[in-house]
Amino acid sequence: MQSWQHFARIQAINSSQVGISWFGNNNYLPGLGDAKATTEVTLRLNLPPDLSSSPVLLTNLTDPALRVDVWSQGSFLHLPNGNMFMGYGSEPIMMEYGPLERNKTVSKARWSATFDYSDLISSYRTYKQEWDATPETHPDLVVLKADANEQLHCAGNSIYRGYVSWNGATDVTAWLVYTGAKNTSLTAIGRAVKSGFETEFSIPNDVAFVQVGAIENSSTSVGK
Template sequence: MLHHRSQTQPPNPVQATSSKEKITTQPPHHSRAKNDCEEVQGSPPHGDIVLEHFHSRRTDVARSFPLSSFLSIPRSNRPKTSAFSPHSTSKSSISISYFNNYNSFGVANGTNPTNGLELKLSLPPNKANPPVVLEQLSDPADPIHADSQGSTEFLPNGNIFMDYGEIAVLKEFGPDHSSGNDVRWTARFVADNLIQSYRGYKQVWHATPKTPPSLVIEPGASGSCSTGYVSWNGATDVDHWKIHEGSSESSLSLATVGYMGFETKFNVGQTCVQAVAITNGRAVGTSNVACTHG
């Protein structure tokens, strides 16, 4: 069992590497201020620590691999790693992603920018095969210095999503993330140090709002068609719109318009229009009726 001790308490996943060995992020003593990654054999609470893969603070543990030996980081600036996440494992190795806060209590902020780390650890631990840094991920155009929390998530499409914990920033890096120049987007949801995000995750979101779609008509110039605009803020799964239009609210015929994202635009050939959202062949929302005569 690989066991990671972090300065901030991770979400406690467990990853099996064999029938007798597992990977966990939760120390037996429930500590929030550790910096080691250990392999443990057996089942908690009676597992035996076989060998520490590395540690990022102490140098007095003979069984450990100093993090500075493969990152060349001075002792005072060694990172506080958190949000441990195993995402690739085999019989001989495991790759683990970390949110590397890179700033310690007692070390002034601004010393080292926070980054995302991917480490490859040998299984079982072997001093002859110390951890290998596969990724050191940061945005050189936007250095961020976080003291705590945060997470690094490898996405199925090859991108990497980072939540900066104490600093209210989210970033997604594209497949060319190693260069630091493939930042797909950055979001800041509040000023620094006002609100903190313990962990951040990117997932597929499906929603059908309880409020109805909104429809408006923009009258056209003399002799030209009017334009309809229909939107449904928060809807994620609309396939297309069925457009009912006619000379009055009580006399509407049917047409179909493809879904165009947040706002769908279409020509209006009649006086009054109503739009119905269709998902998987089923009507899921009906807009107001809009008429060019008001």
């Protein structure tokens, strides 16, 4: 028996049948001794509605090895690759289930993830999708003297290091580095391939100004 449904959605419809899915919290209050495993349910119903015809259970997603009991919120999505994705509302947990095998209504989770400590954060809905972003802010650049024992590949006799990052930028592949004696006459001296969140590169000892430009998909973008 299902209760406290959330995020009900029509999945498919034609002149004779309709599919409907929902996230079944199944628990009214946290800490219940008889808490039920949270599931996603998809039913197929005949049209027009007929009390003599029972709904057909298409999916009932839960993984006994990764059981989660939640009491509020939550969401469910069909993904383009045939998998199914659940966000567990009052618990900061997400799971992706594989496509159903023939004549099966349950599926094992392909992966799961948490995004905070339990009971400190919740999600009304979660999504999995391709995401690209170019922030309105400029990149952050810091220049420091190298530590005495620091070893940067190809640094030569340079004692200065540049550190550049751009929080939120998803498509940066490299940084174009400009240097010069004046900020009005900078020259490109090379590229630093993006490495993790913060990219480190060497700077010639005799320059007074440094600027970087983000290279996104082979085109130069915002600089600093």
